[in-house]
Amino acid sequence: MFQALANPQRFMDFSRWAAPLVGIKAVILIAIGLWLTFTAPEDYQQGDTVRMMFIHVPAAYMAMFCYACLGGASFMGLVFRHSLADAAGRACAPLGAGFTFLALITGSLWGRPMWGTWWVWDARMTSVLVLFLLYIGYMALQAAIDDEVKAARAASILALVGLINLPIIKFSVDWWNTLHQPASVFRAGGPTMPAAYLWPLAFMALGYMALFGSLWMVRVRSEVWRKRANGLALQAAG
Amino acid sequence: MLDLDPGKYGAFLWPAFGISALVIGWMVVDSLSSARRWRKEVQRLEALRSETLWPETKDQPRP
Numbered sequence: 001m002f003q004a005l006a007n008p009q010r011f012m013d014f015s016r017w018a019a020p021l022v023g024i025k026a027v028i029l030i031a032i033g034l035w036l037t038f039t040a041p042e043d044y045q046q047g048d049t050v051r052m053m054f055i056h057v058p059a060a061y062m063a064m065f066c067y068a069c070l071g072g073a074s075f076m077g078l079v080f081r082h083s084l085a086d087a088a089g090r091a092c093a094p095l096g097a098g099f100t101f102l103a104l105i106t107g108s109l110w111g112r113p114m115w116g117t118w119w120v121w122d123a124r125m126t127s128v129l130v131l132f133l134l135y136i137g138y139m140a141l142q143a144a145i146d147d148e149v150k151a152a153r154a155a156s157i158l159a160l161v162g163l164i165n166l167p168i169i170k171f172s173v174d175w176w177n178t179l180h181q182p183a184s185v186f187r188a189g190g191p192t193m194p195a196a197y198l199w200p201l202a203f204m205a206l207g208y209m210a211l212f213g214s215l216w217m218v219r220v221r222s223e224v225w226r227k228r229a230n231g232l233a234l235q236a237a238g
Numbered sequence: 239m240l241d242l243d244p245g246k247y248g249a250f251l252w253p254a255f256g257i258s259a260l261v262i263g264w265m266v267v268d269s270l271s272s273a274r275r276w277r278k279e280v281q282r283l284e285a286l287r288s289e290t291l292w293p294e295t296k297d298q299p300r301p
Contacts, residue, residue: 038240048244052254059258098265102258109254113247211262218269225276232283236290 006082008224019217026210033203040196050197052110057185058205059102062212063131064166066096069216070138071163074156084220086152087227089159090142091219095212097135103128115179123172124180127165134162 033054043050070092077085107125108118119125138155145151173182184192191198244251 035240038242042241048241048247048251051244052251055254055258094268095265098261102261105257106254109250109257113250211265215265215269218273222269222273222276225273225280229276229279229283232280232287236283236286 006084008084011084012221012224015217015221019214019221022210022217023214026207026214029203029207029210033200033207036200036203040200043197046114049110049113052106053197054200054204056103056106056110057201058208059099059106060128061205062208063096063100063103063128064169065209066092066099066212067131067134067159067162067166070096070135070159071166074159077152078156078160084224086148086156087220087223088216089138089152089156090223091216093135093138093142095215095219097132097139099208099212100128100132100135104132111179120179122178122180123176124169124178127169127172131162131165131169134158134165138162 037051037054040051040054042048070089073085073089073092076082077089104125107128112118138159141155141158142151145154172178173180185198185201193201
């Protein structure tokens with residue numbers, strides 16, 4: 001399927017109907033997730049701030065997932081020279097940066113009342129901040145080099161090097177003593193959360209994932225049109 | 239039962255949801271407007287190319 005969609009025309013035909021369909025799914029999932037968020041019981045320790053978990057944790061998942069997609073697209077672009085791979089990478093970066101920004105901000109807003117501080121330089125938070133800087137660096141590098149092929153190659157190398165940060169983020173809470181709590185959903189022995197909190201989390205996470213899928217397709221379409229427009233403009237000038 | 243009163247935590251909860259809505263809104267608007275802008279640009283350039291290459295057959299189907 002990926003090979004079939006690597007053809008720009010086939011991707012454009014597929015995404016024409018898939019992007020709005022997945023977007024509608026995202027709206028439905030997030031609407032259900034928000035309803036469950038505000039009907040979940042207060043936590044006995046966290047009180048109402050537990051509701052922030054249902055937007056913070058999905059944003060953090062997506063921050064890492066987008067980067068994994070960016071790394072995959074960069075690898076395909078560098079090694080296989082797929083025509084859509086660079087477009088896929090460029091489309092991932094602003095969305096990933098947005099989700100990472102949300103993870104940092106919502107985490108900080110949760111941390112102030114629960115931990116008594118907006119920010120500490122512990123391993124989890126610092127590595128997520130590095131992830132945000134990697135996204136910014138990727139976009140800045142793409143914008144700084146005029147030659148698009150060279151820009152894509154340089155940015156792809158940066159993205160691939162930055163992949164090392166993903167396991168650091170994931171295992172930072174196990175490898176170091178951190179203020180951030182360890183994994184409570186994806187862990188050996190199953191989740192430690194009650195179902196009343198797992199359901200809103202699951203709906204919001206799936207909603208964020210669908211939102212990313214839909215917007216990613218829209219942005220790849222935009223990149224395909226941008227390249228086509230640049231080609232036509234060059235023809236017109238020549 | 240819908241609980242929209244976070245009490246003393248409102249000063250942290252509502253900004254978190256508000257900023258999330260703003261950033262997600264920006265992602266949606268930026269993605270859609272960028273796609274629309276480039277699609278229109280391609281249409282404009284294709285129309286321009288057709289007129290330049292085949293000006294005498296402007297109102298006829300293209301080969």
